[in-house]
Amino acid sequence: MSRRPEAPPRGARTHRTRSSSRFRGWLRHHRAMALDSSWRLLRAPFDSLVTMLAIAIALVLPAALWLTLDSARLLDSELTESATLTVYLEHRVDEAQAARIEEALAAREGVARTRLITAAEGMAEFQHSLGLADALGRLEENPLPASVVVSPADPAPAAVRGLAAELEAVTGVDEVRLDLAWIERLRHLAELGRRVALALGVLFGGGVLLVVGNTIRLAVENRRREIEVVTLIGATHAFVRRPFLYSGxxxxxxxxxxxxxxxxxxxxxxxxxxxxxxxxxxxxxxLPQLGAVGSVTLVGCSILLGWLGAWIAVSRHLAQVKPR
Incomplete structure (x- = not known):
């Protein structure tokens, strides 16, 4: 004959019931305070909109600057990947030798692809770019050397500089031209901009805390009598603080x-x-867009700053509100 499972002690059932009841009461109070705080904002639409607009203006500038820097970062990566080396060959090198040098350069480690520009092709491009075909055509000898445009496999500036030093040692190479200074300047400007954006974000975030804190401080002063009454009957600071946190x-x-x-x-x-x-x-x-992640981050940071500003303001002023 199977035995029936023993029922839990009555005290344990009572404890679980009370815990569940307290949790449901806690949720009901949160829902009520969220609705009540939103209704108080709707009853003063102009003041609420002014406060929200001040928060929005404080967030727009650092967010816009950060988006601009993000687009600059993408542009910098594209420019770095398109970095090339121009290998100028010696004047005595003819077209056949230039073709063999190009094959040797293409076979080297660290070289992605190469393109040979003969002296005649270089002169034709030069004439076309300057529009001086008649004047340059009177030259008895082509002063331009053949060249090889080299695309490095690793576009990092340090790797490109190392590859340039290796290519200069190749027989028949006169000079390797590399210009990464403008890319490095762009990177320095981007780094400076990121730090400026971070500093502006911190400063304007502090402005949001001040705006919300001042608004909540006024709300605390307007409801001082109500706070004194609920504190007198035993309400905790968390209970009193809750509606103001939802307002923030x-x-x-x-x-x-x-x-x-x-x-x-x-x-x-x-x-x-x-x-x-x-x-x-x-x-x-x-122009760069915020996207889903950026939008959620922006709104989430704004909510967090509003909540934190309200928490600081209420905690500071609750210590000054004493039952009489």
């Missing part, structure tokens, strides 16, 4: 959405002029 989060959410909207509208507004400017230089360029 709502401010942050509204400010983050406004900042996202301003960035999107600004990108659409500037897209056509930027594309036309890039086309005039024979290039294609489009």
């Amino acid at each position: 989060a709502w401010y942050g959410l509204g400010g983050g959405l406004m900042a996202w909207g301003l960035l999107t509208l600004g990108s659409e507004w500037l897209a056509a002029p930027v594309a036309a400017l890039a086309a005039s230089y024979g290039a294609s360029f489009s």
